[in-house]
Amino acid sequence: TPESGKIASFTIKFTFTAYETLTSLDPAAVLPYDTASELYLQYTRPERFIESDAPAIQAKAAGLAAGETNPLLLARKFYDYVIDSSRYELKGEGLAGAQDLLTGGYGECGDYASLFVALSRASGIPARPIVGYWAVTGTDQTHVWAEFYLEGLGWVPVDPTIGQSDPAKRNYYFGSMDNQRVILNKGFNLVMVPA
Secondary structure, three states: OOOOOOOOOOOOOOOOOOOOEOOOOOHHHOOOOOOOOHHHHHOOOOEOOEOOOOHHHHHHHHHHHOOOOOHHHHHHHHHHHHHHHOEEOOOOOOOOOHHHHHHHOEEOHHHHHHHHHHHHHHOOOOEEEEEEEEOOOOOOOEEEEEEEEEOOOEEEEEOHHHHHHOHHHOOOOEOOEOOOEEEEEEOOOOOOOOO
C-alpha cells in the first residue's frame, strides 16, 4: 500500500496462448431458443449503450429482417448492415452506443459492436459485446467486437469493425476470429463485487 501522496508503479509480465476460432455455420442446424433460460433473458434485454428497445432500433431490425426468422441469417443481415451503413471515426469520447451510431452514422468499434448487439437483441437473438485488447505490445490497444448465441451451437464471434476495414476478410469475421486478442470482459455495464 503506497503512503498518502506517493505513487506505486507495478509491472506485470505474462504469457498466454490464444487460439483462432473457426466455425462452419449451417442455418438448418439452428435450434429454437429456450426463451425462459437465464442466458436468453440476460442477453436479449436492453441496457445502457445497447438500446434494443428504442423505437428506431426496433424498426431498423424489423425492416432488415424482412420476414426472415432464422437467427443465423438475421445476424448476418445485421452484421452486413453495420458494415455497409457505418463510418469508422475515433471520436475520443468513449462509447456512445447503438442508437448514436444508428442515427449519426459514424462511431468507434464499441459503437459498431453495440449496434450489432442491439439489432440482434431487438430480434430476440441473444448477443453481447466483447471488450479486450489487441495482443500486441503498446498502448491504446483496446478493441470491442461481439458474439451472438445460437441454440445448439453456442456463442458465435463477429467483428463488424475489422470486417469493414478489411473487405477481403468480411466473411471471415462473421463466425470466425483471429488469435490476436485478449478478452477482458464479455458485456458492458458490469457490476463488480466488491465495487
